[in-house]
Amino acid sequence: MASTFGMGTPMRGLAIVFLSAAIVVPTAHAELYYLIVGGIGGESRYEKIFSEQTQSLAQVAEQTLGDDLRVSLIYGEEATKTALKSKLQHLAESTSASDSLAVFLVGHGSYDGEQYKFNLTGPDISDDELLELVNAVPAGEKLLVNTSSASGALIGQWAGEDRTLITATRSGGERNATRFGEYWVASLTSEEADVNKNGIITAEEAFRYTEARVAGSFESEGTLATEHAQIEGDAPGRFIVARLRPRKSDTPKIQLLRDESQELEKQIDELRMKREEMGTDSYLNALQELLLELALVQRQIDEEQSVQ
Amino acid sequence: MKSSLFSKWVAKRGGASACIWYSVVGTLLLTPFDISALVVNYSTERNASLRECDDFLYRGQRLDAQRCYSLLLREDIDVRLQAEAAWSLGDLKLANSHFQTSIKQYPEDPNARVRWGYLFHTTHQDNEASSLFQEALELEANHAGAKLGLAKVSAGRFGARARAWVEEVLTQDDEALEAYLLLARMELEDGSIDDADELLDKALAIADLQNLPPLEAYALKASVDLLKGVTDSPWTSLGLEFNPIYGEIYATPAHFYVITRRYREAISLLQQAVDLQPDLWSAHAELGINLLRVNRIVEAQAHLATAYEGDPFSAKIVNTLRLIDSFENFQVIQVDAPRSDLSSGSGVIMRLNNEEAEVLQSYVHDLVQRSIEVFSQRYGFNLVEPVVVELYPEHDDFAVRISGLPGIGLLGVTFGYLVAMDSPSGRGDGDYHWGTTLWHEMAHVFTLEATNHLVPRWYSEGISVFEEWSTGPLPGRHIPLVVMDAIREGKLLPTAELDSGFIRPTYEDQVIVSYMQAGLICQYIEARWGQHGLVTLLRLFGEDQSTPDAIVNAFSLTLEAFDTGFKEFLDSELAPVIDDFTSWQAHTQEAYQAAEREDWPRALEAAERAIALYPEYVGEGNPHTLKAKVYEVLGETEEITTALQSYWQLGGHDPIALTKLGQLLHDSRLYKEAISVLSDVIYVAPLEEDLHAQLGDWLLQDARPEQALQEYKTLLAMDSYDRAASYFRLAQAYHALEDEPKTREHLLYALEIAPHYRDAQQLLLEVVH
Secondary structure, eight states: OOOSSSOOSOOOTHHHHHHHTTOOOOOTTOOEEEEEEEOOOSSHHHHHHHHHHHHHHHHHHHHHHSSSTTEEEEEGGGOBHHHHHHHHHHHHHHOOTTOEEEEEEESOEEEOSSOEEEOOBSSOEEHHHHHHHHHTSOOSEEEEEEOSTTGGGGTTTSOBTTEEEEESSSSTTOOSOOSHHHHHHHHTTOTTTOTTOSSEEEHHHHHHHHHHHHHHHHHHHTOOOSOOOEEESSOTTTOEEEESSOOOOOOHHHHHHHHHHHHHHHHHHHHHHTGGGSOHHHHHHHHHHHHHHHHHHHHHHHHHHHTO | OOSOHHHHHHHHTTOOOSSOOOSOOOSOOOSOOOTTOOOOOOOTTSOHHHHHHHHHHHTTOHHHHHHHHHHHHHSOOOHHHHHHHHHHTTOHHHHHHHHHHHHHHOTTOHHHHHHHHHHHHHTTOHHHHHHHHHHHHHHOTTOHHHHHHHHHHHHHTTOTHHHHHHHHHHHHOTTOHHHHHHHHHHHHHHTOHHHHHHHHHHHHHHHHHHTOOOHHHHHHHHHHHHHTTOOSOHHHHHHHHHOTTOTHHHHHHHHHHHHTTOHHHHHHHHHHHHHHOTTOHHHHHHHHHHHHHTTOHHHHHHHHHHHHHHOTTOHHHHHHHHHHHHGGGEEEEEEOOSSSSGGGOSOEEEEEETTTHHHHHHHHHHHHHHHHHHHHHHHTOOOOSOEEEEEESSHHHHHHHHHSSSOOOOSEEEOSSEEEEEOGGGSSSTTOOHHHHHHHHHHHHHHHHHTTTOSOHHHHHHHHHHHHHHTSSSOSOOOOHHHHHHHHTTOOOOGGGHHHHHHSOSSTTHHHHHHHHHHHHHHHHHHHHHHHHHHHHHHHHHTTOOHHHHHHHHHSOOHHHHHHHHHHHHHHHHHHHHHTHHHHHHHHHHHHHHHHTTOHHHHHHHHHHHHHHOTTOOSTTOHHHHHHHHHHHHTOHHHHHHHHHHHHHTTOOOHHHHHHHHHHHHHTTOHHHHHHHHHHHTTTOTTOHHHHHHHHHHHHHTTOHHHHHHHHHHHHHTTOSOHHHHHHHHHHHHHHTTOHHHHHHHHHHHHHHOTTOHHHHHHHHHHHO
């Protein structure tokens, strides 16, 4: 596992909670932009799969943002190198450092031992070209999800501070068509993927869910896995990739309640840190008190939102 | 394996410590042995000087023998004799070196190659031994020693070719003592005791005539007595008179107890063997392996360690010691019998891998307990010891457990009160129905223990297969296609000879054919004489009656009449299928080919024709699931359900098909049926998270919170991906059971992970307020 943030094994249970607490709610001016690219399928079967996956991703993006103004989508015949360059150049011009960018590549990839290429209609785009274009986008936080075969060739090339890379394979040598895209798309609408049940799917939650599902699919077939997804970067736990419920603007009252809710969450986190030193009964009693308060605040938020 | 005793020990000795199973030993021994292994040389052409020394050895006068061989070794003699002397002194490295030189010096001498081959054979390197025997035959096509060498290698693997080699030798020389001994051993292994006895009489006469040691003949004669029920054999005394430290006089009969599955008696004899001859490493190894079979692990480990000290190159010993080390990765879970009445058994001990124990234990225990109650009633026998059930996630571990060597193709084995089998994860495919395997093995526990292990192999297997079909968790009679072919080709054996189909198969699929034939014979008995007939026959076997005698006494029929009746039964049951078998194959093939080219009407029509001819077939490539797939393509939901229901009711158990059927039934509001179908998937794919979540949800919805709780506990034990949801599910089940403290506790665990979990918040508010 090429993980730069110290999570070599799938994270389950409690560990997720601490990450979820670190989610940064974008400020009023910080915007999230999506670029979704469906590469060439080569066969009708893959054309169909890639088309469906890109469209599903676009729907999730629209639901997450509340509109399609910051969702760019190209796929099929339109997905040429020129079109992709144009989209990224446009993003480079229209975003600022306070914004975030999520790029999803769905399709086939190839690797010749030296260079990775994402397969597009017409000439393919190489790893160098792609990363240069993405780097040119000034958005402060970036996420690149590459679901293609051989996508692991990008490992070690790009991710770092504020840049998260997710690939379907662990190297350029894993060249079979991948299953990652299918489960990634599923993760973005899955209650199960939302392990902390806050209605938001982070890049990390989506990755962990997808990774587990891909491995499970090979296991249940009794076949050797031909892909091993990877994640690199230092902020996958705070990068929102989907919302399970439509986003609504907050009234001042709701905002106050949210502040209260956040304060309670903070207290819960602090309590958890003391778990070892407290007896189980005292811990659970204290936890119950905070959780009940939080549940009541949450109920008020939901009621307020329902009358909006 | 981690910091295990054996691995540490091996490492300390400078040996290999990697956790791999040995299947090939590699180079010949590097350390000298003691003068302990007594390998009798029956060649009448053996050098007189060597024979002089041999005589001391055969008489148990070891110091004299050692002195004699040592003197011989110091003399300037032929390198072939030096090799023999070194071998007899236990210096195998030197013997090996001398044999190598012999081959160079005497490339045309087949004897040198044969003797070197025997050296390899006695050090467990049969592939090398076989090559040398073959080379000797190239030099001399009728070399008796080479043929006997090949026969020994083949016999050690229970190969069918062994007998042919021996018979060839006897055709050439009807006084070949070694051939008679080997043939007698094989006859005994096949259960032909009287034939073996006759051969041994000849062998003894030849030994006397040729002045050869009768030790092996005595040991085999004692084995004959033992198999006839005479435990205090005069041949044992004769053997000990000849050589007072001849441990094989006990170890050889023990072998026949082992192959007839009388492990407790074998242990007793092997203990006598090592008491008499403490450096009889093979007996220590056998003793260790058999102690393991009765769950006496600490003693087993001690004897195997002793064996390893003396014979460090036996793959069987090394692998078994490593297996024992690996037990540190297993949990031992003991559950007492649920009631004090005898028919509920004496409890169950499960040895399950740490990674699976929590998930599997309740399902394994439930099935074992159910089988105990069913079989106690059906066979009128109550277990008096706890049943030990071991499940191995690594198939090679299981194979080592049962045979000491990896690669064996069985699914489960019963040693009496101990059952070892592949765990559900031990097989990579979705076709392994661990539930039916465990049921099969549990039937063996009863047939073995009810008869004090005297039941013949065919009947024990027959009952197990029959019970799989009639009372097990997988309904229906399942006969593989290769068996249908064998029946059609008239390859079934007479009942009295059926054991040989298991022990020395003569064609590729004969073992599975024999399993099925045995099951069908039991079906025949049950159909004609009822369950009482099965019980009566079992009782007679328990009285040590042979198959012919037991059948005559149980059913007042001659064996021939019994076999004729069975044939008529078989005809009435299977003749329609067998007569139309070729048509069935053609229709099935046509259905699959039509589906391949997306000709759905044709595929359906052919599949339906095939099903009409042989509906019971639900194995790989069956027409039922194809039919369901075609309906799925056509979008005909009701028809998919009907097709899959038939498949399931006939014993189809593909987990994907059953999961689909469960969902369809649930969607049609047939909740109880849906639950039944999904419950069956546990016997094939119990390690699927979604299965337990779904089944638990349906059980809860069906107002069965106790059962739902079990599924949710399993889900949590699987370290499920969505732990918050698992805790919430448990809370819901506890809530339904009105256990409010547990409800609260699990809600808090769920919310600790996911504080905004709406459903959990609501239930917490409800419970606490």
